[in-house]
Amino acid sequence: MATILVPLPASDFDPTEAAVPWQVWRALGHTLVFATPDGRMGAADPRMVTGDGLGLLAPLLRADANGRQAYDALVQSPEFQNPLAYGQLAATACDALFLPGGHAVGMKPYLESVLVQAKVAAMFEAGRPVGAICHGVLVAARSRNASGRSVLYGRKTTALTRQMELTAWNLTRLWLGDYYRTYPQTVEEEVTQALAQPGDFIQGPPALKRDHPERLDLGFSVRDGNYLSARWPGDAHRLAHDFAELLPGP
Numbered sequence: 001m002a003t004i005l006v007p008l009p010a011s012d013f014d015p016t017e018a019a020v021p022w023q024v025w026r027a028l029g030h031t032l033v034f035a036t037p038d039g040r041m042g043a044a045d046p047r048m049v050t051g052d053g054l055g056l057l058a059p060l061l062r063a064d065a066n067g068r069q070a071y072d073a074l075v076q077s078p079e080f081q082n083p084l085a086y087g088q089l090a091a092t093a094c095d096a097l098f099l100p101g102g103h104a105v106g107m108k109p110y111l112e113s114v115l116v117q118a119k120v121a122a123m124f125e126a127g128r129p130v131g132a133i134c135h136g137v138l139v140a141a142r143s144r145n146a147s148g149r150s151v152l153y154g155r156k157t158t159a160l161t162r163q164m165e166l167t168a169w170n171l172t173r174l175w176l177g178d179y180y181r182t183y184p185q186t187v188e189e190e191v192t193q194a195l196a197q198p199g200d201f202i203q204g205p206p207a208l209k210r211d212h213p214e215r216l217d218l219g220f221s222v223r224d225g226n227y228l229s230a231r232w233p234g235d236a237h238r239l240a241h242d243f244a245e246l247l248p249g250p
Contacts, residue, residue: 002129002247003031005094007086007116007139008042012106015044016067016233017133019074021098024240030247032079033094035116037109039085044071045104047179057171066212067233086115090122096247097123101134101160101232103182111135111182117143124151124227129246133230133239134160135187140227141194150194155224157195158202158231162188210234216241 004025008018022032036042049068051058063071074080084092097120101107110116120143123130132140137159143151165187169180183190192201204220211219211234219238221230226246230239 001029001031001249002095003033003093004096004098004247005033005035005089005092005119006098006100007035007089007110007113007119008083008100009102009107009110010036010038010040011043012045012104013042013100013102013110014063014134014233015049015071016063016236017100017102017136018044019070020067020236021100021131021240021243022074022077022080023070024237025244025247026077028244030244033092034080034083035086035089035092036083037086037113039083039088041081041083045102045106047104048102053176054172055175061168061172063233064210064212067236086113089115089119092119094123094128096129096131096243098243099130099132099136099139101132101136103135103160103165103180105182107135107182111138111142113139121145121151127226129226129228129243131228131239131243131246132157132159133235134232135182137191137229138187140229141191152191152194152227154196154200155227156200156202156222157191157224157227157229158204158220158222159191159229160187160231161203162186163203164207164232204231207232207234211237213237
């Protein structure tokens, strides 16, 4: 079975995007290893867990029941409670790497970490499976290979789309400000700039409903070789099962 490395920030990652894949892969017998900037246990974006501050939009924007249940289980797991530090990433052997997303300000140390980006580049160079969802695709887009280009150059990918990001921002900016705008440039715009051509960014079908264990078809992912990407928490179950197909078995 596979050992899957999952870097996280100290705070503000999306609970569904981290916990649902962990739950699926652990149930399949894989081993997960988490890493945070200082080796201390991380914490998800509390607003995405509780819905506090989202008002009437909470049922739409926060984690659904599947995501909250998975996160409740994740925080009780020994692997989550005892992460590595980013400084250990280079020397950590693993079979696959997964990059969760999240949009709140606490994500920036993870999204901008040169240590995480170096590990991503090494995994691409070794031809090992790499998965990314939502803002996690930014980490891959910012990771450079020996030529100086993004590891995503010449590959097809998806990520949080411009429409999805700006819709959430416009719905909440009157009272939450730029909570949904991690950077002035949207995720889709930055990721697209790292690609060989704009058409390599795949927006996918309208994200009208979240997927769940009985309806993986509601989710969306894009595979290019050993690289798999998805857009938002509503794709997390689909991504988890699609990524499992890239992992070594017993």
